[in-house]
Amino acid sequence: MRVRVEFTTEPFHGEDDQLPSHVTASADALRQVGLTPDLGPLGTSVEGDAQVVVDAVGAAIKGALAHGATRVTLTVSDLDADVAPPVVGVTTDLSDGLARLIAEVEGELGGSLSGLPRAQKQHAVRLLEERGAFEMRRSAETVAEALGLTRFTVYNYLNRIRETDAAQS
Incomplete structure (x- = not known):
């Protein structure tokens, strides 16, 4: 396994x-x-x-x-579990607004969020945070699926972004 x-x-x-x-x-x-x-x-x-x-x-x-x-x-x-990979922007519980934000960031960064290296994934989370994506219900789970990460990792990225921003203010 x-x-x-x-x-x-x-x-x-x-x-x-x-x-x-x-x-x-x-x-x-x-x-x-x-x-x-x-x-x-x-x-x-x-x-x-x-x-x-x-x-x-x-x-x-x-x-x-x-x-x-x-x-x-x-x-x-x-990794061997028989689980279908998430389809970005096409899940039934994904709000249209969040789908648009994810698609917008994918376009800006040049491709699927799940294929990005770690630093670019962190940048994607920052862009989504700046655009209010995490104000939407269940957005962290949806963004985590799009990034190919766990929700826990997305929250860690968000915490670091918020700590850095607070320190700079």
Whole structure:
């Protein structure tokens, strides 16, 4: 079985836009067993064989805690599960306004939100936040589906955006 694990370590703040040591320590633990983590200040994700990934994530969490993490939250997804991929902008519970906003951001960023790299996904969340997308009911779930992320990850992105904006005000 193949899995995808996404985990977030807190606190979110690094110094001088550098990743905090608890983030880099967790990534190092994943790399030691040959995995290639996708990491950023808001979360780390890794995919692979369930046995390898789960064992490695255990070591990554220990490394994060040893380097100052005060909280770790994770999500595990079965990549082999027989689930149809979401169809962006065509779900029945998606409001027309949110569908238009997602389509607008996809056009601006040059393609499907789910195919974007992490930094572009974070930028997409910022654009959607600026346009009021998250004022709509169940929008975080819909945006998460469009991005190919968990709702938890979208909320982490939003929290970071809001914290940064508040600090700049």
